[in-house]
Amino acid sequence: MPPNLDDGKSLFKFVVQEGNGIKGLVDSGLQNVPAQYVQPPNERIDKSNAYPYDQAPIDLSGLDGLSHGQVAEAIARAAETFGFFQVVNHGVPLQLLESLENSAHGFFGQAPEKKAVYLKGVSPSPLVKYGTSFVPEMEEALEWKDYVSMVYTNDEDALKHWPNECKEVALEYLKTSTKMVKKIVQVLFEHLGVTLDEPRIDAIIALKIVNMNFYPICPNPDLTVGVGRHSDLGILTVLLQDGIGGLYVKLEQEELEKEGKWMEIPSVPGALVINVGDTLQILSNGMYKSAEHRVRTTSTQSRVSIPIFTSPQPTEKIGPLPELVERDGMARYREFIFGDYINNFFGKTHQGKKSLDFAQI
Template sequence: MAPSFNDENSLFNFVVKDGNGVKGLVDSGLTEVPGRYIQPPHQRINKQQAATALPENMAIDLSELDGPNHDQVVKAIAHAAETLGFFQVVNHGVPLKLLDSLKVSAHQFFSQPAEKKAAYLKAVSPSPIVKYGTSFVPEVEKALEWKDYISMVYTNDSDALEFWPNECKEVALEYIKTSKEMVKRLLQELIGNLEVNLDDSRLESLMGLRMVNMNFYPTCPNPELTVGVGRHSDMGTLTVLLQDGIGGLYVKKGENSSSGNEEWIEIPPIDGALVINIGDSLQIVSNGRYKSAEHRVRTTSSASRVSVPIFNLPLPVAKIGPLPELVARDGVARYRELLFQEYMNNFFGNAHEGKKSLDFAAIN
């Protein structure tokens, strides 16, 4: 018989503080979603009302960057960055076998007993570069997200091999290392498209902090009442995301914030592809030319889903602000210059709320 979680404190302690996570709730035999997970109606995801972005229009072949179609490929990447903020890439240089191993490793990590995962809770983790948790910032959220995660910050190979969980450390490290050149190339092409030249050290400072997450979305008895991840944009420069075959990732089309006119597009999984999305830092650096993508994740009752993002972020000590050449050309700076650490502190201090995180840097 499933335990009762009518008391919000007992639910919070079980899921968050004790590290059982959403998976612990599901494993307990839960047949309906506890009230703390029920989203207000305007935050719920109506699958029927979302458009599906056709795969053939979304997958960009990165191998063609080195051929005669280079300019057309850059144009496609830039167009996606200026509009939806999301695109998918194939022939990206990350081995397909590794992508399969990542999904298997994610399931292996989350299928462990709760006490094994709880060893990485923030308060007891052997290192600040590894954190296991649930939802986003559960202490400040009115409604919790139906998601557990393990987050691993990359400092160097030896730290990763020593502190990251055994179930996933080798494949996660390989994922970060094999994707680095792709991320650098995409950033070079996007900055070049703005007709600005950045030297390698400046480029590196925009992607010098890398963090890989493994996200786990357990089956949900009432998916229509919940979200896996609430609407938000990522804080970094570029995010590389591996989806499994289940789907459930939605991106908002355009920046119209009027809830009556919103259009959401489902990003369908494409076998062997990686999803790329623009983060807030690149929107700031490009003075608003490139758009960070507002996105969210639906839950499902049919199967547990995993996703594995790499967040490529500026170094915490890096200053982020509109590139001076763009400010001179545009005649206005739309964002102030600030340390990325300040932006990051603000981002993690608030619940997900669309692209509100950008207001922290915006010049009104």
């Protein structure tokens, strides 16, 4: 039964607690965005005021040839400035990416009760969680997004516990992307004069999570956000955008007149978006910048995005690499147990890059 949209408790119960999600709201015949989803004016996304992104995707096949140095420089430059870049010839089959999008639509197209079995608190596995918004219990304005999150431990667990509608294709996406992530991480640290062996790289990307995000059609997209302003907490995020797009990144280190402005990242067929997370900024002693980003909604068609988050295990001790502290003459961040950073990150609403305050000295 659809909720009373004028009753906040009724709407919260229907969308969040019963697992109908935003899609359930839209399917009930929603004509206008409920008040709980209307963002303050300063958080809304003005598409007409965004800068276009005019950088060509980086061709990763060049890392294995004569242009290695040139490609490595382009990757490092992007990580030092924008905190993100797009890549092609990344080793993830294009047919797999298409199957991934289709499987995401397949999962979210199910009846609500099929998805609700994975709700927090009732999910049959701690590796799978279905939900909506970010931390809906704490947010003043909710995000226009449903999601399913799948934690990777090993192949056997993934095939046993992840949802049948997407487990095989999501696992293949994760495995092929991990090879690319290792290569990029190695390039980034070599650029800083630090050589990481494979066990050390494996340790800093040991925790891997695949999310499937679903942004239903929104009747008033100018009033909402799909995801609010935030940076990711890990090392690198690999993101598949569908053909609709909607990702915006905040400019920090560009021309002064653009600083603090937003740039729209176009959807490029066959490309993946890579963005720097907080942990890479900390390990690099501030040389690489995590990207503050957000996502808009659309009134024309529902869309999906599928990120892979890579980060250390919660028990890992994190801080600037000693080699970089010695070179820089100071540590810009303190050491901490990564699990404490995770708890801090998910214990608050999205607030841009304030998550990094936790690591400040």
